[in-house]
Amino acid sequence: MSARPDRLRESPLGPLLLAALVALPVLLGVAYALLAALGVLGAGSSDTASLDRFATVLGARSTWRALGWTLYVAAAATALATAGAALVAMGFASNTRLDRSARALATLPLPVPHLVAAATALLVLAQSGLLARLLFAAGLLDAPADMPPLVYDGAGVGLIVALAWKELPFLAVVAIALRQDIDPALDETARTLGAAPRYVRRRVMWPLLWRGMLPAVIAVFVFALGSYETAVLLAPVDPAPLAVLTMERFADPALARRGDAYVLALVTLALAGVAVAAHEWARARWSATTVSRA
């Protein structure tokens, strides 16, 4: 497309200011959180700024345990949801009624809120939940106590499963759209050249799909990282996930400790900031257009 003189004269300043305006609440939030973390604003504040709260929170083993555990859960849930979404997109790609139903099934829970996913996970995965009842009916279990704990467990199985279940439909929507945009000629060319279907899936389809999915995968990782309601319902008390730890500090009866919440919020925001940068990088590098026929 040829650039027109009037477009060249347009300054980027106005639109950039608007974009900054949209981001302003976050930037303000960071500023407030920073001031509160420094102890000059909010609960338990004083006149002088100090790094004491940073030192306390960042020096505590519990903070790093929470951080590590939260990253582990978010990564595991994202990996599971990504794999599931890619399988749906690749396994049910045709226009047959069966494949279309499978795609519709996979995307059906898209609008289910995180809270509902977590509440349902409790009903299904708890020690006396539906899964345990099914295992009992199959003669594999004698009592609820024999059921391995899947919620409030240290391995975070219930939380990972609930998050993956919640995020799979969104990633499936993205993966299905990408799969349908992949030029059928690519598939046919690879096969004509003698590639086995499995080889085509692994070396042609999957890399194309993965590049297109990456921005959405990063977004899902950030959502999983920061989700409070799933964590508070399904995670163990120790190690506490970052979001739960932050909320607990906020409501801490000891006013002096409430400021710790702002340090934790800043840690979470920093993680999200890194992910946003990665997201834009991925979008700029592998925009969906490189996958499509265009």
Next chain:
Amino acid sequence: MRANIPPRRARPAWTWAALVALTLSTLLPLAVLVLQSLATSWRWPLLLPDDYTAAGWRTVASGALGRSALTSALLAMATALASVLAALPIGRSLATLRAPWRHVAAALVFLPVAAPPIALGAGLQVATLQLGVAGSAVGVWLAHCVPAIGYAALLFMGVFGARGRDDEEAARSLGASGLQVWWHVLLPSVRGVIVEALAICFLISWAQVALTLLIGGGAVRALPIEVLALVRAGQDRDAAVGALLLVVPAMLALSALRFGARRTDALPA
């Protein structure tokens, strides 16, 4: 594996297993929720409840769940309207940017979408305290608009960027005013995306927990707050009723989205 080409219609065996897993994992949790919302009691190790009652559903209209659902619906509608109205001109303006500014702007607008609500709420809470709207529905509404505007602006930025400006410039050269361009050229061309943005912004507010808790401070009883309290209190039947109340409008909003998308081909089917 030998490198010969199988008949194209052959369905790999794993896809049958995947189909069964997909059906169970999608429908079973929703079925459990429906059964639980109607159960008088559901003793171990029964696969179905002992007995059924509609009591949980009957008291919705008169009880806390009904009130909080109304609060949530009003909040979500106000959030959707305000966010889409704000995001339309913003997205339109951002769409004129070129790389590298385009990426800078997209990252800025993505920030409120990606910022974990609990971390975002921490800062916003101090801000709403200073504005005097903490603990009020107005404060919660403003807070919900933050991620919603970001999401809608990203959406409009993408669609306005993709559609080009030729017809708009043609209208302008024929003497159309700014408002006329919006009304006769821009808005009709993105009608489907507006429906999509309204639905998504509605859902962002409708499902919001952390922002409502932090800014509302327990005083604003939106539906998710009520449901979270019921789940934590172990009141399984009422919690299930509340959870289904949360799911149904969400599914309807998604249907509106798909309907809008079909009419305009804005989304891949």
